[in-house]
Amino acid sequence: MYPGFLEITLAVCLFFYIRNRKHLRAENHLESMVSRESSFLFNNLLLLAACFAVLWGTLFPLLSELFRGFKIAVGPPFFNRVLIPIGLGLIYLMAVGPLLAWRRTSLASFRKNLAVPEGVALAVAIAVAVVVRPWSDTSQIYSLMSFYLAALVITAAALEFYRGGRVLQGKLQSNLVGAMYHLARRNTRRYGGYIAHFGFVVVVIGLAGAAFNQDKEQEMGLHDRLKVGSYEFVGQKYTEDDNANYTSLSAILDVYKNGKFVCTLFPESRTFKVNEQRNTIPAVHTSLQEDIYVVYEGFNPDTDRPIIKAFVHPLVVWIWIGVAILVFGTGLALVPNAAQLRSPVPLTVRETAAAGLETAGVVK
Amino acid sequence: MKRVALVLIVCCSLAALAEDDKRYNQIGNKIQCACGCTQILIKCNHVGCTSSDTMIKQLRTALATYPNEEDVLQWFRRNYGMTVVVEPAKHGFELLIWVVPPLLVAGAVLLVLFIVRQWQSEQDPAAVAKVDPALEASRARARRETEL
Numbered sequence: 001m002y003p004g005f006l007e008i009t010l011a012v013c014l015f016f017y018i019r020n021r022k023h024l025r026a027e028n029h030l031e032s033m034v035s036r037e038s039s040f041l042f043n044n045l046l047l048l049a050a051c052f053a054v055l056w057g058t059l060f061p062l063l064s065e066l067f068r069g070f071k072i073a074v075g076p077p078f079f080n081r082v083l084i085p086i087g088l089g090l091i092y093l094m095a096v097g098p099l100l101a102w103r104r105t106s107l108a109s110f111r112k113n114l115a116v117p118e119g120v121a122l123a124v125a126i127a128v129a130v131v132v133r134p135w136s137d138t139s140q141i142y143s144l145m146s147f148y149l150a151a152l153v154i155t156a157a158a159l160e161f162y163r164g165g166r167v168l169q170g171k172l173q174s175n176l177v178g179a180m181y182h183l184a185r186r187n188t189r190r191y192g193g194y195i196a197h198f199g200f201v202v203v204v205i206g207l208a209g210a211a212f213n214q215d216k217e218q219e220m221g222l223h224d225r226l227k228v229g230s231y232e233f234v235g236q237k238y239t240e241d242d243n244a245n246y247t248s249l250s251a252i253l254d255v256y257k258n259g260k261f262v263c264t265l266f267p268e269s270r271t272f273k274v275n276e277q278r279n280t281i282p283a284v285h286t287s288l289q290e291d292i293y294v295v296y297e298g299f300n301p302d303t304d305r306p307i308i309k310a311f312v313h314p315l316v317v318w319i320w321i322g323v324a325i326l327v328f329g330t331g332l333a334l335v336p337n338a339a340q341l342r343s344p345v346p347l348t349v350r351e352t353a354a355a356g357l358e359t360a361g362v363v364k
Numbered sequence: 365m366k367r368v369a370l371v372l373i374v375c376c377s378l379a380a381l382a383e384d385d386k387r388y389n390q391i392g393n394k395i396q397c398a399c400g401c402t403q404i405l406i407k408c409n410h411v412g413c414t415s416s417d418t419m420i421k422q423l424r425t426a427l428a429t430y431p432n433e434e435d436v437l438q439w440f441r442r443n444y445g446m447t448v449v450v451e452p453a454k455h456g457f458e459l460l461i462w463v464v465p466p467l468l469v470a471g472a473v474l475l476v477l478f479i480v481r482q483w484q485s486e487q488d489p490a491a492v493a494k495v496d497p498a499l500e501a502s503r504a505r506a507r508r509e510t511e512l
Contacts, residue, residue, distance in 0.1 A: 022499060023499065023502070023503075027503070029480075029483035029484075029486070030480050030483060031483075031484070033477070033480060038480075041476065042473075042476075045469070045472055045473070045476070046469075048472075049465065049468065049469045049472070052465060052468060053465045056461065056464060056465060057461065060452070060460075060461045064457065064458070067457060068457055070446055071446065071447060072446055072447065072449075072452055072458065073396065073446070073447035073448070073449065073450045074450065074452055074461065075396060075402075075404070075450025075451065076404060076450065077393060077394055077404075077450060077451035078450075078451060078452060078461065078462075082465050137389065215409055278412075297412060298412070309409075311409065
């Protein structure tokens with residue numbers, strides 16, 4: 001069934017490719033490797049490489065069985081090692097793409113455009129390195145690179161808004177924020193795209209936090225303390241309950257960060273009577289800095305003391321915020337432009353292309 | 365003199381502990397927990413896991429017994445099956461999984477560079493724009509509709 005699906009997909013794609021190959025033929029040749037077109041090309045190349053790496057890693061156990069007679073497992077170490085560099089490459093292209101001109105950019109002007117985003121990104125990376133010291137393992141180094149690239153993308157997109165806003169500010173005689181709003185309304189695809197890029201790197205920032213996840217499990221009596229990173233959990237009360245549906249064990253824990261009270265959490269463990277199934281109900285505390293999850297694991301039968309497991313996962317909420325921004329940016333890109341220019345007569349390809357270049361020049 | 369020796373012993377012990385930790389992380393990240401949660405052994409945060417505690421103890425014992433990483437992994441393969449190790453080896457047939465993706469990417473980049481060079485060396489780059497009028501009209505319509 002599965003190989004059949006792949007073959008049908010390949011056959012259908014090949015059929016339409018061959019049928020439409022005339023339409024797909026390039027109208028113009030790529031003029032320079034330092035251009036916006038080339039950044040799109042390499043972007044697609046990296047996406048293709050990521051797609052191939054996933055397919056290769058998924059099929060390799062079958063190839064191993066075919067050629068060697070036994071299956072091997074291909075897990076996170078392979079996918080992380082191959083796909084994270086590809087992902088970082090994609091984020092880099094996302095940052096430099098808007099800074100490149102269509103058709104051709106001189107290296108000197110590329111360097112000039114990159115100077116401010118590069119400076120800001122380096123400053124962010126140095127600040128993160130000094131505060132977090134992320135060099136205990138490879139994932140933390142990748143995380144540092146993600147912060148650097150995220151800062152590069154955000155600064156590059158912000159500069160595009162700023163430059164466009166400044167141009168429009170003079171024409172509209174309004175303030176910069178108003179000019180940037182009008183700018184986005186006039187070219188929703190482009191500026192919605194930048195907002196979507198911003199949302200994507202906010203998701204990346206949230207994911208980069210995973211390199212600093214911490215957790216600890218400990219038996220905890222009354223007033224015992226469990227320390228995880230800068231957090232301290234203090235056992236205040238342990239209770240048992242029995243009702244018609246389930247029996248439950250629950251804890252009341254006070255949470256402190258660097259000695260300051262943060263909140264009280266109530267993790268619970270329920271055992272349902274009908275099937276004797278145990279279900280843990282973790283207590284969750286979310287903040288912009290990190291999420292805390294506390295699980296009541298049950299009693300140690302030897303010591304008769306509760307076992308508590310606490311997790312501190314930094315930056316998780318930024319994944320959700322990033323997705324919301326990404327959806328907003330995509331939605332904005334789908335909205336028609338506010339002042340859309342419509343040609344009363346059909347234009348030829350050359351006229352349309354020339355008009356497009358002119359518009360791009362004005363916007364930049 | 366005694367103090368210097370003591371400091372040296374303490375430093376050496378700390379360095380050995382750090383090396384042990386590094387080895388534990390390095391090898392532990394290549395082994396999968398056998399409880400079915402499919403998490404990496406030393407990152408298994410599965411509440412009430414029946415396998416990870418035992419396996420981590422076995423990992424520590426194997427690390428103390430075998431100085432060679434491959435022997436530690438082989439011990440786990442013998443006791444838990446081939447699929448307990450989730451990082452393919454970097455030799456023999458399994459080397460293919462590591463080298464094929466970067467080789468293909470490098471090949472694709474070289475191909476792109478070659479094609480672009482060839483395009484740049486062409487005398488009349490405008491020649492490609494000679495398409496039939498129907499196709500040109502269709503492209504112009506697509507541009508208008510997609511605002512590109």
